[in-house]
Amino acid sequence: MTTLRFKTLALAGVLAPVAFVFTGCASNQVRTVDSKSPQAINTSEINPQDWANAADQLVGSLLSAGPLDKAPSQPAILAVDRIINNTTQQVDTDLLIKKIRVALTQTGKVAVTNTMGLGERAVVAAEAAELDEMTTGKKAKVIAPHFTLYTKLIEQNQRINSVTQRTYTFQMSLVAVKTGLTVWEDEREIAKQSKKAVMGW
Amino acid sequence: MKSASRLLAGSLFAAGALATLSGCATNVNTVERAQSQATPDYVADKRVVTDNTLARTVRVNSVNQATVSGNLLKVQATLENLKNNPRTIRYKFEWIDQTGMAVSSPNETWKTLIVQGRETTTISSVAISPRAVDFILKLSE
Numbered sequence: 380m381t382t383l384r385f386k387t388l389a390l391a392g393v394l395a396p397v398a399f400v401f402t403g404c405a406s407n408q409v410r411t412v413d414s415k416s417p418q419a420i421n422t423s424e425i426n427p428q429d430w431a432n433a434a435d436q437l438v439g440s441l442l443s444a445g446p447l448d449k450a451p452s453q454p455a456i457l458a459v460d461r462i463i464n465n466t467t468q469q470v471d472t473d474l475l476i477k478k479i480r481v482a483l484t485q486t487g488k489v490a491v492t493n494t495m496g497l498g499e500r501a502v503v504a505a506e507a508a509e510l511d512e513m514t515t516g517k518k519a520k521v522i523a524p525h526f527t528l529y530t531k532l533i534e535q536n537q538r539i540n541s542v543t544q545r546t547y548t549f550q551m552s553l554v555a556v557k558t559g560l561t562v563w564e565d566e567r568e569i570a571k572q573s574k575k576a577v578m579g580w
Numbered sequence: 581m582k583s584a585s586r587l588l589a590g591s592l593f594a595a596g597a598l599a600t601l602s603g604c605a606t607n608v609n610t611v612e613r614a615q616s617q618a619t620p621d622y623v624a625d626k627r628v629v630t631d632n633t634l635a636r637t638v639r640v641n642s643v644n645q646a647t648v649s650g651n652l653l654k655v656q657a658t659l660e661n662l663k664n665n666p667r668t669i670r671y672k673f674e675w676i677d678q679t680g681m682a683v684s685s686p687n688e689t690w691k692t693l694i695v696q697g698r699e700t701t702t703i704s705s706v707a708i709s710p711r712a713v714d715f716i717l718k719l720s721e
Contacts, residue, residue, distance in 0.1 A: 415689035417670050417720060428689050435687035439706040442649045481686045482708040488649060 423545050423573040424468055433549040433567045434478035446553055446562040447488050450525040454490045457483070458524035460554075466534035466547065475549065476530065492524050526562070527554045541575040606666055607697035620644035623655070634721045637662060638669050638695065643717070648706055655715045656704035661695040668694050670720045673705035675712035683712045690720070 412418050414427040421428070441447070447455045459480070462472040483489040493504040508519040533548040552564040623643040629635045641658040648654045653675075661667050670690045675683040685708050695701055707715070 417690050428691075431687045431689035432691050435685075435689065435691075435705065438687065438708065439654070439704065442652055442706045442708075443654060445649050448649055478686045485685070485708045486649070486652060487710060 608699040676714035
């Protein structure tokens with residue numbers, strides 16, 4: 380009887396830690412990561428690294444080409460045109476545009492107008508201009524942009540057997556307002572392959 | 581019968597060795613002008629190696645610089661894959677101002693680069709601030 384009880388206790392002693400190991404601690408483990416680091420999660424969708432990468436390369440290309448230096452006055456006034464999103468993803472295109480705006484503004488060579496296009500506070504800017512007119516009695520002076528920036532996002536999907544490739548294309552064009560001519564354009568592609576598991580759902 | 585088995589085993593071993601040695605090589609052959617017309621402004625660089633495996637895999641052959649858009653520093657590094665198969669590396673450019681302070685950028689991120697076997701390629705970045713006078717190129721596997 381004593382032996383049986385001892386065996387039961389010993390078995391329980393062994394099973395308890397094993398069960399603990401397999402079930403693990405019930406609490407969620409959350410850690411903060413740098414969204415732009417190699418440790419960030421990489422999925423087949425456009426992730427923060429992809430946005431930053433595309434923005435960096437497009438800004439580098441725009442600055443290297445030098446069309447902004449040919450503006451009639453400095454800094455060049457830029458209006459952000461609409462962004463066409465032809466991907467299957469519902470994304471906030473500011474993820475790309477804001478990065479480009481910030482980078483261009485930091486160069487000191489560009490001022491982005493908020494009175495037209497996708498100026499992020501265009502409504503408030505317009506109201507402020509109206510208020511200024513009312514208080515001063517003078518028509519607010521709006522500076523016409525020298526350039527407009529047009530962006531398009533495209534997604535292409537290819538599949539062979541269990542491998543799927545998604546190619547995202549970021550196209551950008553800078554148009555001179557006075558002439559309507561495209562003075563710079565470039566595109567960057569990011570291709571991502573994912574493999575579906577043979578087993579599983 | 582025994583010798584036939586040995587012959588078969590030997591053949592299989594030889595075939596395997598051949599397959600291993602030839603591998604799925606994707607080395608890159610190049611052709612360029614014999615006398616280069618370019619006159620790069622090379623940067624005298626200082627290197628800190630903490631990953632010897634990476635240093636033996638991908639080598640930075642040179643770093644050159646230029647000024648774009650009037651006063652913005654552009655840096656380009658030429659990398660060479662020393663191995664016979666494609667390698668994936670990550671890199672990041674960071675910028676430093678005159679006082680030694682880091683110049684942050686919203687687009688400063690680790691980028692992925694795939695270099696084919698024995699391929700030489702370039703990576704570059706433009707500083708988004710005229711204050712940037714120095715750079716740090718970080719490489720990781």
